[in-house]
Amino acid sequence: MAIRIGLLGLGTVGAGTAEILLSPEGRHPLLQELEIYRVGVRDRTKTRSLQFPENVLTTDLEAIATDPDVNIVVEVMGGLEPARSLILKAIANGKHIVTANKAVIARYGDEIFAAAQEKGVYVMLEAAVAGGIPVIQTLKQSLGANRIQTVTGIVNGTTNYILTRMQTEGADFSQVLADAQQLGYAEADPSADVDGLDAADKIAILASLAFGGRIKLEDIYCEGIGQVSAADIAYAEKLGFVIKLLAIAHQDTQTTRDRELLSIRVHPTLVSKTHPLASINGVYNAILIEAEPIGQVMFYGRGAGAGPTASAVVSDIMNIAAILKTETVPIPHPLLSCSHQHYCKIAPIQELVTRFYARFLTKDNPGVIGKLGTCFGQHNVSLESVVQTGIHGELAEIVVVTHDVKEGNFQQAIDEISQMEGIHSIPSKLRVL
Numbered sequence: 001m002a003i004r005i006g007l008l009g010l011g012t013v014g015a016g017t018a019e020i021l022l023s024p025e026g027r028h029p030l031l032q033e034l035e036i037y038r039v040g041v042r043d044r045t046k047t048r049s050l051q052f053p054e055n056v057l058t059t060d061l062e063a064i065a066t067d068p069d070v071n072i073v074v075e076v077m078g079g080l081e082p083a084r085s086l087i088l089k090a091i092a093n094g095k096h097i098v099t100a101n102k103a104v105i106a107r108y109g110d111e112i113f114a115a116a117q118e119k120g121v122y123v124m125l126e127a128a129v130a131g132g133i134p135v136i137q138t139l140k141q142s143l144g145a146n147r148i149q150t151v152t153g154i155v156n157g158t159t160n161y162i163l164t165r166m167q168t169e170g171a172d173f174s175q176v177l178a179d180a181q182q183l184g185y186a187e188a189d190p191s192a193d194v195d196g197l198d199a200a201d202k203i204a205i206l207a208s209l210a211f212g213g214r215i216k217l218e219d220i221y222c223e224g225i226g227q228v229s230a231a232d233i234a235y236a237e238k239l240g241f242v243i244k245l246l247a248i249a250h251q252d253t254q255t256t257r258d259r260e261l262l263s264i265r266v267h268p269t270l271v272s273k274t275h276p277l278a279s280i281n282g283v284y285n286a287i288l289i290e291a292e293p294i295g296q297v298m299f300y301g302r303g304a305g306a307g308p309t310a311s312a313v314v315s316d317i318m319n320i321a322a323i324l325k326t327e328t329v330p331i332p333h334p335l336l337s338c339s340h341q342h343y344c345k346i347a348p349i350q351e352l353v354t355r356f357y358a359r360f361l362t363k364d365n366p367g368v369i370g371k372l373g374t375c376f377g378q379h380n381v382s383l384e385s386v387v388q389t390g391i392h393g394e395l396a397e398i399v400v401v402t403h404d405v406k407e408g409n410f411q412q413a414i415d416e417i418s419q420m421e422g423i424h425s426i427p428s429k430l431r432v433l
């Protein structure tokens with residue numbers, strides 16, 4: 001008997017998913033046992049390249065979530081509502097869930113997974129992070145024997161495209177953003193991408209899996225790329241760095257007594273050109289995982305688009321289908337389900353220990369560099385390099401890079417320096433990996 005799929009949404013990802021399911025030739029034989037039973041759309045009369053029997057398409061999305069003949073509900077609509085409500089309705093009716101919706105999982109994952117555990121069904125979300133890159137199941141299964149230390153990712157293709165263009169062309173942020181919008185890489189309202197919110201959703205999911213606990217999205221420090229200038233890109237290049245928007249989840253058991261304390265953050269970062277993530281350009285994504293005993297492993301590929309995301313969606317469908325075909329009463333598989341209940345403790349950003357880059361515009365007066373060094377020293381900020389890069393009109397430009405320092409100490413120093421006589425402005429403060 002075929003396993004019946006209820007598909008919520010037939011946009012880019014939904015159509016890509018349906019295309020794979022409708023053309024199983026040359027793929028895994030299990031695909032031949034999957035049937036697209038119902039498809040929920042906004043408009044049944046819309047002309048589509050994919051053809052379905054008349055009774056398959058429906059505008060009644062709730063009917064799919066409650067249909068007793070549907071085994072797996074696939075949510076690829078996007079947005080928070082009605083996606084959240086439909087997922088919960090489907091779970092209440094005993095349906096297994098496959099979703100590509102990182103926003104719903106990041107915000108309502110606790111509610112959704114609790115409901116799924118109570119009903120004994122699966123919620124699978126490989127497509128929610130990094131498109132077709134198989135990182136979710138890797139964290140659930142392949143790396144299960146490891147102690148995860150750090151997950152660092154370039155997980156937003158739009159911002160990576162913008163920063164890559166700024167690096168290769170010397171262009172300003174606003175100019176490249178406008179081009180990205182025209183090419184369809186950025187939305188008309190790009191805030192979710194350029195403000196780091198999309199990356200925060202994704203690192204919340206990855207951190208939850210890597211460290212075995214729920215993550216409160218509001219505890220994640222989030223900073224976008226809007227303040228990164230062409231000048232910063234150029235100085236980074238001279239210093240041997242590139243600038244990337246990184247999403248980082250880290251558990252540092254050597255510098256904290258609390259083994260459960262995590263640092264989770266999203267921000268533009270100076271990355272050494274020798275680092276594995278430095279060469280990830282354009283719309284591509286990559287996730288670097290550091291763990292014991294495996295060491296470093298990196299996953300790279302297209303982080304969005306119909307093909308890659310649909311690949312991950314269908315992979316999840318197949319995982320559930322394999323269990324339904326082999327178990328009379330499917331009991332949630334411990335390596336496929338998400339059953340952790342506690343919330344991870346997230347360290348405040350002020351406790352972060354990292355290196356910093358800062359750029360100052362100062363009046364061209366004698367002794368300014370000395371005053372900067374003295375102020376930093378008073379706040380226990382050790383400087384790795386100090387360079388006066390040039391004169392802009394009546395202002396000198398000074399760039400500093402610190403050694404590892406506590407974020408709170410660095411910020412106190414910056415606050416004091418900003419009030420010093422001779423300091424015109426501090427255009428940039430960026431962290432260094």
